[in-house]
Amino acid sequence: MANPGGGTVCNGNLHKSQKQSNGSRSGNCTKNGIVKEAQQNGKTHIYEKHIVESFEEAPLHVMVFTYMGYGIGTLFGYLRDFMRNWGIEKCNAAIEREEQKDFVPLYQDFENFYKRNLYIRIRDNWNRPICSAPGPWFDVVERVSDDYNWTFRFTGRIIKDVINMGSYNYLGLAARYDDSMRTVKDVLEAYGLGVASTMCEMGTLDKHKELEDLVAKFLNVEAAMVFGMGFATNSMNIPALVGKGCLILSDELNHTSLVLGARLSGATIRIFKHNNAQSLEKLLRDAVIYGQPRTRRAWKKILILVEGIYSMEGSIVHLPQIIALKKKYKAYLYVDEAHSIGALGPTGRGVTEFFGIDPGEVDVLMGTFTKSFGASGGYLAGRKDLVDYLRVHSHSAVYGTSMSPPIAEQIIRSMKFLMGLDGTTQGLQRVRQLAKNTRYFRQRLQKMGFIIYGNESSPVVPVLLYMPSKVAAFARHMLQKKIGVVVVGFPATPLAEARARFCISAAHTREMLDTVLEAIDEMGDLLHLKYSRHMKSARPELYDETSFELED
């Protein structure tokens, strides 16, 4: 039995990650677990691609302190809840109106415990309002709190030119208006903003048609369909594809929209370990062999749901293995390229191009326009019969308002730019610049001794902070240094794995990245964040291969 998962799962298993060297390498042309090195193979095989991914485990003492931090926070939470209940401390939370006090409480008490006692204390680090385009620099509206983050007051001042390390602006296409956006302005003036109807009724404009054709061409597939919201593209279309008697195999770290879509479909859902082909294969084998539980009927169809780049881990889906499995077990594959489209592959065609795989091998290609394209909405693409079917059965096409015309034009313009249809190679240069920036940033961080997660080619760079207090300290200090970073904690990540997440953009210059790296380095010393026990990169030879100047 071929085991395509054989040697390739690096440290893919997140929660049980053993002590491993960061940067364990693996080739993909595996059969029966034999890993072949790409270079040894002479001729290039389409599936040959190094997957260099790392999920280094934290030292024990860090985990102990992290849990202790949560423990102390929880204890104080209980104490303060007790004081609030007895009126010793003033309760700032909004309360139910008098007339409805005898109703069943809208929230269970424990539901909001975490929010009330832990999140509120550090919530100034989220929802920070900005007042400029989310380009490489942005302006943050200054706000202060007089009551320990229960309410905020705007000071009227603006923190100008903060380096933006948080927005998903991979190709730098989200920027303030310039001449390249002239067509967007024209469309806005000609069409207005709304559509006020659904695609099935009176909401398919010629602009949508143009966009759909362009998306299909860009992705090199037969047909594509676009929707007004990225989240809804998943949640409102998966139910059209599978239903009762079907099986969904979903990666444990899939985005909420995929999870919601899967739930709404009524299909049975089984979860496989993050990016773990063995776990997936076991589920597939069992599903095909044993059929549905209780009735023992064979499954009608099996759909595998994965993402291109996982936004919280920075890992890239192990697509070649998954395609091999999908073919072997005749399952269907749905790849959500929300973060990878535009950001991966030599010309930005996403994760299929990154691995050199024909996009036709993926049954359903999904992606969003929110990130690389600096717009909003999402698409589904694939064979023509798939798209035809969706036109008839998609919840979004029948009940959702279609995309705003100027938004569609922004996507058209960005896509043409990326495809070189504007007559320049600037789009291509952006993709290259992004790859360059990504490698540079990741390697520098690794050298400094931070624990960073994910694939070396992924522009999403999570730096592990672990302790909730350090999360707040890190984000606040970075803002003081005029760097806007995103920090994430529970429930978006496992409880003990709070992290800062940097999103690299092609619009970041080397100087900006150096400023940021310097600041992180300083913070790392101040807050003792350099947890990694592999101070040196595991792949020094990489520098020679790629000739990136690391110190300049």
Next chain:
Amino acid sequence: MATTAEQWVLVEMVQALYEAPAYHLILEGILILWIVRLLFSKTYKLQERSDLTVKEKEELIEEWQPEPLVPPVPKDHPALNYNIVSGPPSHNIVVNGKECVNFASFNFLGLLDNPRVKAAALASLKKYGVGTCGPRGFYGTFDVHLDLEDRLAKFMKTEEAIIYSYGFATIASAIPAYSKRGDIVFADKAACFAIQKGLQASRSDIKLFKHNDMADLERLLKEQEIEDQKNPRKARVTRRFIVVEGLYMNTGTICPLPELVKLKYKYKARIFLEESLSFGVLGEHGRGVTEHYGISIDDIDLISANMENSLASIGGFCCGRSFVIDHQRLSGQGYCFSASLPPLLAAAAIEALNIMEENPGIFAVLKEKCKQIHKALQGISGLKVVGESFSPAFHLQLEDSTGSREQDVKLLQEIVDQCMNRNIALTQARYLEKEEKCLPPPSIRVVVTVEQTEEELERAASTIKEVTQAVLL
């Protein structure tokens, strides 16, 4: 006698044993052992091990043929031959190359191509570009979003408002943010698809009452009350919600809000109100059903509406008391996990609100126009008008169904097509027939906007009348 005879037999047997040849004894011994084994072993055996061999497993894997990912769709399916609009979908619309007056888009207040709205959006485009590149939590909150939330809350006279980047996702995310497994939701049977999906996502116990039938709702509430008395411990933690629409998308009817509010306090259930059609339409200032009935907005726990109809932008919002609304900022899935609304769309919505506030007379004009066409469409033989006379979106259904839905749809499509040929753009109300909880009968949806002139309304009504007579007779 008997004993001697038996003894004799026994002796003889022993003698025979001595005399018998060894092979015979061995053979018989084996036979006896065999019988013993047969006696003590199970009479029959299931297959000893049910485990499949590797080979069998491989065969099963080889054998399994899944259904195709998507079944083929007939090429002539109406949804594949959809209308294509060239240019803006505003008052005058070019559908499939034909210039028509638009009676299909929900552009009630005609703000879709309003120059002021466009100018505001353009100013926003110049400052912010197009996309937000992030969810609200991660630098996707722009000052425009905060302004819009503030303005919506003020307009609706509520404490707080929250905006979503897609109309459908608004109520579909809001319901599961509050109602969880084990809670009970009383919902109207005619509720729109977004509500249905919200209910499904909440995994609560759903009780459907007959459309606008308050007696039926009270019956269900009473049943639940009796149930609660049996199990008071469970009842203390079971939240109850009533989910209704202001003007129903699927029927064009209005909900009896005063009765609902009475029932709310009587049975202690919270009301969630979906106002996508009634916001910016009903009431003196366009605040919706609450204003229409003169009910205090505080009596409604949550109001949601989209900004895609009256406001002619994209997105949706929820408003109500802070105690209720703020919860969605961490629990509304479509809010937390989706990129925020592009600032130019938020700016457009703000400008549309400005226009609404400056011209409160616009709502009375819309009401008059609704009444006019509603009246003009009465008495068409074969078609009946379904919906309130003041509803800007109502339905034309066949008076006598042919008996098959497919045939009905074809007839109505014929009417729509011929109207289109005579420059009146209409559309059938489209549904996913297999997905709807209670599928409404096929219908043509007529949408009234303030931009339609009296003559156009008259012409539309007479065109529909003539075409219907030609098609149905």
